[in-house]
Amino acid sequence: MSLLALITQGGLVSQLVAVLLLAMSVASWVVILWKTWLLQRAAGDVARCTAAFWQSSSVDAAREKVAAFDREALVLPLIVATQAKAHGTLATAGDQAAQLTRVLRNALHAVLQKLQFGQVLLATVGSTAPFVGLLGTVWGIYHALTGMATAGQVTIDQVSGPVGEALIMTAAGLAVAIPAVLAYNVFGRSIGRIEADLEGFAFDLRELLAARNKPSVAS
Secondary structure: OHHHHHHHHOOHHHHHHHHHHHHHHHHHHHHHHHHHHHHHHHHHHHHHHHHHHHOOOOHHHHHHHHHHHOOOOOOHHHHHHHHOOOOOOHHHOOOHHHHHHHHHHHHHHHHHHHHHOOHHHHHHHHHHHHHHHHHHHHHHHHHHHHHHHOOOOOOHHHHHHHHHHHHHHHHHHHHHHHHHHHHHHHHHHHHHHHHHHHHHHHHHHHHHHHHHHOOOOOO
16 A cells, blocks of 8 residues: 555656556566567477478478468568569669579568567666666655655654655566566577578578579580
């Protein structure tokens, strides 16, 4: 009840800080749960898709196999990009290797944006939530002290209660920030591993298609 009293009696600033911390906590936990599910699926999908691709007899056959495993659409866009044709545009300028590099780079960037989604929110919550909580603490202490100043004689019990309640805002800010920071770091490592696997697959795919499309030199 003391925390509730702090929020309800601390004025508009304390209420806004409490609502903001609650919104940041809910948003970060939604992202944490969603990205945990996404990255676990993505790691498994990439491993299965790359294995299925290299065990196929042709790129077309591999595309059909990969479609069955690629639930998060991480590998299939790379294969599709290499098969797309654009005639009469600057995208077709240059040799075959340059075209493959360009389309694979663009497709890889699009896939990585999907994996990176939510990281900015976690970083923002992790870096700002402690300061938001500190703002609530400072305002709560100020509000409590100004109220005591007009109350005449003040005892230690009258000071410790409101000040202790105000300090809870700092703890609340840390409670919101710590899970977001930990999740950001863990997800960053997972995304880095998946990114390395996708970049390696894109490089191998480019080399395969470039060698296949290279014109043979007549002897």
